[in-house]
Amino acid sequence: MVGLSLRAFCFSAVVPMSCFAARVNTEDVDEGQSTHQFGIRRRRRGVSNLHTDGTPYVDVDTPAHFRCGSEYTLGGMGRDRLPDLLTHAHEWCRRDLVPEDRRVPDVLAGLFWMKDLTLSDVAFCGSLGEWDAETLTARLPVWSTFVVGKQPEEEVPQLIEDIAGQGWSHRSLLLGAHALIYSITFTNSSLTEAHISPSHHLFNAISTFPMLELQTTADGSFATERPGDLFSRPSFFFGREAPPYEAVKVMYDDGTLHMERISAMRADHMNDQVTYMRYGTTC
Numbered sequence: 001m002v003g004l005s006l007r008a009f010c011f012s013a014v015v016p017m018s019c020f021a022a023r024v025n026t027e028d029v030d031e032g033q034s035t036h037q038f039g040i041r042r043r044r045r046g047v048s049n050l051h052t053d054g055t056p057y058v059d060v061d062t063p064a065h066f067r068c069g070s071e072y073t074l075g076g077m078g079r080d081r082l083p084d085l086l087t088h089a090h091e092w093c094r095r096d097l098v099p100e101d102r103r104v105p106d107v108l109a110g111l112f113w114m115k116d117l118t119l120s121d122v123a124f125c126g127s128l129g130e131w132d133a134e135t136l137t138a139r140l141p142v143w144s145t146f147v148v149g150k151q152p153e154e155e156v157p158q159l160i161e162d163i164a165g166q167g168w169s170h171r172s173l174l175l176g177a178h179a180l181i182y183s184i185t186f187t188n189s190s191l192t193e194a195h196i197s198p199s200h201h202l203f204n205a206i207s208t209f210p211m212l213e214l215q216t217t218a219d220g221s222f223a224t225e226r227p228g229d230l231f232s233r234p235s236f237f238f239g240r241e242a243p244p245y246e247a248v249k250v251m252y253d254d255g256t257l258h259m260e261r262i263s264a265m266r267a268d269h270m271n272d273q274v275t276y277m278r279y280g281t282t283c
Helices: 002-009 031-045 085-091 158-163 170-175 201-206 259-269
Strands: 022-024 048-050 056-058 069-072 111-115 121-125 130-132 137-141 146-150 181-186 193-198 210-213 230-237 240-251 275-279
Touching: 085 240, 085 259, 111 259, 121 259, 146 158, 193 201, 240 259
Parallel strands: none
Antiparallel strands: 022 069, 048 056, 069 275, 111 121, 111 240, 121 146, 130 137, 137 181, 146 275, 181 193, 193 210, 210 230, 230 240
């Protein structure tokens, strides 16, 4: 979904991490000082919450950072040294990592493959969003809920830096200094049709991003088996439609993998010359 608000500008479209994931330290600073400073920022800007067991929860508004990155493979580049993205996804992508009163409904929970999106973001975890039952809205911070391809020469993918408000490219000038958050608002309680609003108001002024449940993918390769399995994601800029993609659920919130869909996802990305990064709010 990163592509939904950036495609017009040449883009085209909370949790502890497992010890199995490859850690990437991207900051050459004193660790104690960095942790202390981050703790202060988190208390000031992020709402302090607790899980039902009393453990702390860092909400979706916490400032973006890159200290808790994990690098994965999809069976292509890095397969000899990195954990597999899909078989390890449930370690960090599940609703029980969010306080119970904020957990998204079943239709949004799980890991979604962004099928036919030609950008470097390959998947997003709906389970880590925060749900407002009154407005039927889920909020997802892109920097910590999306999985993005990383070029061999990159420490942090440029796309992630830009949407985290910490980039240096021409895109970062458009995105500003604040992390991008998507608000997915459903039109009614059927939860079959939604509109996505990026937190950067420029894109709301010039674009429209619907999200529509599908019964089958456009190419007929997959059919819905449970509500929320498939969504169409068209994008419109200045009233003109850009090439759409489809959000295909490849892992359910309980960790069950849909083997047919993940096989197709692997095949589609096997030859991509990238590894894949996901950043957590806590390590």
